[in-house]
Amino acid sequence: MSKVILFANTDWYLYNFRLSLARKLRELGHEVVLLSPPGEYGPQLRALGFRWEPAPMVRRSLNPLREVTLLMWLVRFLRRERPDLVHGFTIKCAVYGSLSSRLAGVAVRVNAVAGMGYVFSSRDVKAVVLRPLVRRVMRMAFGGKRSMLILQNPDDLALFRTANIVDERAIRVIKGSGVNISRFKPRSEEAEPLEAQPLRVVLAGRLLWDKGIAEYVEAARILKAEGRSVRCILAGTPDPGNPAAVDENLLRGWVRDGLVEWLGHVSDMPALFAETDVAVLPSYREGLPKSMIEAAACALPLIITDAPGCREVVGIDGEEGLMVPVRDGRALAGAIRRLDDDRALARKLGEAARQKALREFDEQIIIERTLAVYREVLEPARQAMPVSGSVVP
Template sequence: MKIVYIANTDWYLYNFRRNLMVAAQESGHDVLALSPPGPYGARLNDLGISWQPLEMNRSGTNPLEELKCVWTLSRILREKQADLVHSFTIKGTLHGSLACIAARTRARVNAVAGLGFIFTSGSLKARLLRFPVGLLLKVAMGGANTRVILQNPDDVRAIQQASLAPENNIRLILGSGVDCIRFSPRRSPAEPESISVLLAARLLRPKGIEDFVEASRLLRKQGASIRFLLAGTPDPGNPDSIEESSVREWVKEGLVEWLGHVEDMPSLMSEVDVFVLPTYYGEGLPRSLIEAAASGLALITTDIPGCREVVSHEEDGLRVPVRDPQSLASAIRRLDNDRELTVRLGNAAREKATQLFDERIVVEKTLAVYKELDVAETELDAVTLR
């Protein structure tokens, strides 16, 4: 099959889906990747994955611009004679599906990792967009030769309750997977006098960045000397992005060490003890959380969809209420005081990651969805010929 992958950043394709695309090619499929231009497109080409730029505004809401993007996509799909389109995120789902319909592409897979800004934000812009986007999603997720991949059971229930997709079209695959060989424990946890705590994420308010900083402030007032490390950069394409000036103020205040963008995450995770993600974002299944689990780190996260699948409270991590810096600070202090617990939770997290979240499992299940659609199309062709 000719498979076209569509995402709203080349960074996402490279970091989260490159091994899926390589596996698809090794299985005999012809692969093309499309995304807005960026530095990671060339890296995909270097890996032997055909990538080309697509003019798509991640945060754009201008109807004419969006229709132009859909039209461009449909033209590419016709020219490339695409058999299947695999789109990521809600915007990718909308654009990719509408383009598929216009180009009469045989099959499509929509991977929605969390319900995102439009369905989780309380802003006026999000509320105004929710109804029309919901209607378009029903079109995008419908159709006999369509599959919708969701990353956690809560999102499955939410999609079903909102009647956004037929039940037969939904497939549950836990996350985008992580390389449990590349991410692995490299030293004995909790060696230093005080633990080091890492939060790695896009610097968005709903990721709980400000709660992380406030937890640091509370613990410093209590005399703790715990290191708070923050990895990630602002995301100007997202209205919930934190300004760089705010981050620099936190650094100046001594609350966090800001690492910016980190290329080598396995090495960074091998040098810390605890990974924290106090998110209240519409997560699918947070990649950073399963990377930390594979690295054998003790995990602290919030009790929300997606995070619940990674962390079972008191078994392989700790869960805290959303937007509660005091509870977050208490959980961090608890691990600082109880090193045996820190080690036990980290070991259990590693075991769970290898059993459920290894990328080889995710790739195998995703390729099975492609085969399912290919077989369905072949059977339909046979019926038509008869």
């Protein structure tokens, strides 16, 4: 059996995105250590019987002294723990997890980059300046014979190939972290018919400008000016550590103007989707958007942008949802208007979205593919991961 460290930039991410993977590893008899900066979800992970350790990490820090201190802390931690495999999630954790693993003598590293983040998606001067440096650091961190990189979509694969960051033979594409299809399911047939109420549209996620918040508000303004009774809902909070975070005063102003309803953080996402009719995400770039595959599993019609990562959820406009151009609030308003006028189409798209979620995004499929990557990098040392309780020779 192996000792696996799952390292993420928030305990919230571990709890919401990787808990099922941790449970599967534990079920198969492996020792699992969860590592992240401190937060409110760490104690919840411990309450579930997992060993969670807080790391002295500030997600958005650019302070060289603080970053070197964190790297050295990680090296000491890994030397003490002696894991068989370190799996880092998001760019910073993947880079720092890999660098510290190499320094600590941990041979096997898996790095999951879920979207290219602020540095690669933003047009800000800071992001443009940082981009070449981040590429160089990633190239150094992700190298090695027993290192594997997991990406979530073909667009990111093409970016890594063009930038020559990692040997393409060491890259695997796995579509996100998956969705629990028994928890996220269509609303009951007894629910109020869609036609009997104003269309309820939700954008769920971190409230960052690069999620298309400005375009969503523009669409809401257009629809309101037309006299439509569409309810445009925002579910989530700004991320204060992210340069692209939406100012809370702006959010409150949009609420006062009657453009959006802001729910703040929502812990029960299945309940939210059961009370809404359409899910939208006018994002500029994603790895693979978790909120949208959850909405798809709930049989909600989707409106999403023709952007990297988003195209994996809605492959062709009009099949599992509607696709609009990036940074186009008018097109987004037009797509919402179309579903408001054609509720039968909304139901048809929602049913197709659910079927795609069952085929491609079931978390059990994603977990098995992740374990296959673990086996692939561990096998040279005859430390293979078991599947369904058996040991791979």
